[in-house]
Amino acid sequence: MMKKFLYVILGVLFLSSCRSNLYVLPSLPPETSVADSIRLVDTEITSSKAGSGYRGISRVRTYKFSHPDVPAAFDGFRIAFISDLHYKSLFKEKGLENLVRLLNDQRADALLVGGDLHEGCEYVAPVISALAAVKVSMGTYMVLGNNDYEACYADIVRQLEAHNIHLLEHRVDTLKRDGAEILIAGVRNPFNLQKNGVSPTLALSPDDFVILLTHTPDYAEDVAITNTDLVLAGHTHGGQVTLFGLYAPILPSHYGQRFRGGLKRNSQGIPMIITNGLGTSNRNIRMFAPSEVVVIELNVHH
Template sequence: MHTKRKILAVITLIFFMAVVVLAYGYFYARLPAVVEAEITLRDLPAEFDGTKIVFISDIHLGPWRSGQWLSKIVSKINGLQPDLVLLGGDYVERGTEYMESAFDELSKLKSPLGIYGVMGNHDYLRGVQLAPVFMNRAGIEFLDNTGFWIYQQEARIKISGLGDLYFGEQLYEQALGEAVSEDTVILVSHQPDYVESLPDDRVDLMLSGHTHGGQITLFGLWAPIVPSKFGDKYISGFYETPMTKLLVSNGLGTFKYPLRYFARPQINVVILRAGG
């Protein structure tokens, strides 16, 4: 009897610990951090100094992420009063039925310089024809393989985007158009891996998501799965690369399992600074 009680106590303890660990991962995954970074760009016009960009990625709206959850995210972003909002793709987790709900909420974003977004690999799988339609209805400029000049007084910078690295095309010249090295170009690419394929140095800043910061990590030190051919080289955060500066967001949602460990979801705020 004494042995049986010990075994029962051990089983109870293991069960309790498992519940605590799962609950922690579930609720941690629903608490996005606002992560701010000042990034100096050499050719940035003085008129854009201090411009606030909010970048979000990997919403993955689906069974574990409701429109109500996204509504709170949108309210938080609007409270940050961004000048410009950029979206990094993967709006839905599965099922085209979530696409409309996602963009209904994203249509409430407010930004004087506009809202622009690319598609991610999940968007190609779940609704390659639908995403651009819903983006247009939501007042979001579809950014895959194209670019837009945005203006402050007489000064301008270019916002460009590329198609998904797995399922789309990356028409770099089409996206950048007539932009030259002396112009400021911000490029949105869902996957950060493209940073190693940049053909020239015209891009001043590249914004990406896709990795989820590893999503499930060992104390933030190691992630068993990182969806990148470069492993954890570009897993999360800011990087100075030979061709450009790169910011990789942890994103907001989750893939497969509604859990995160030591890879907190993020709303990224970039303050542009003009540098010599």
């Protein structure tokens, strides 16, 4: 009887960890503490297909981000962000097919990808071909992860060029709408700080709205990322295997649990959204670290 009760409690906790949540992330005034500036709305996504309706993806997390630098022309602009597909791991063909369907259903204006695409060179072409099938009016932008630099790098670059996906290796691309613009800066191999330890955002204007895309969140703490308004990162898998979503025994970050996942800030107060990602590494298992797609809606700060 006690064992059955324990299973019920575990099941409830697991299901609650897989909900699709809506977060509102207002800008951070200098005089305001982090705790006072982030409000959890905890609203279910209304689409009947959200979350576990797409097999292979546990949830969609939607953040609303308002900032003084967001131009009026980009009010309501939707960015889909994914990372760590590790195709094929626990994330297999059906998951990849459903990911494309889910992303198209989200009707994002741009798709950003945080790297670690594959678990074998033979999977590079199919995973990039699938991402190219996502319909976004403002394009798809990508940085690479440690897996991508360790193997098949040349294949990845060729496939991205063939499918017109923008690879941001210490490059900045401009998204333009109705005479206004926002900037997407990408980090080349963030684990090699000797070569890449100067952020591509340093040369940008503080008046621009700048998103920094990096595979690991550690980069945003390791180096100065001046002029960045929002960081998007992956790599941690949310811990992949956690104790009820509270603690990850193994975490690929030298900052411990600090940047495990979700909505965080670096020491300079710059907001970071760290996704749990989609696939798995080392072991094909997730526990209380649900796979996810992130959607960010930009809003003008009032």
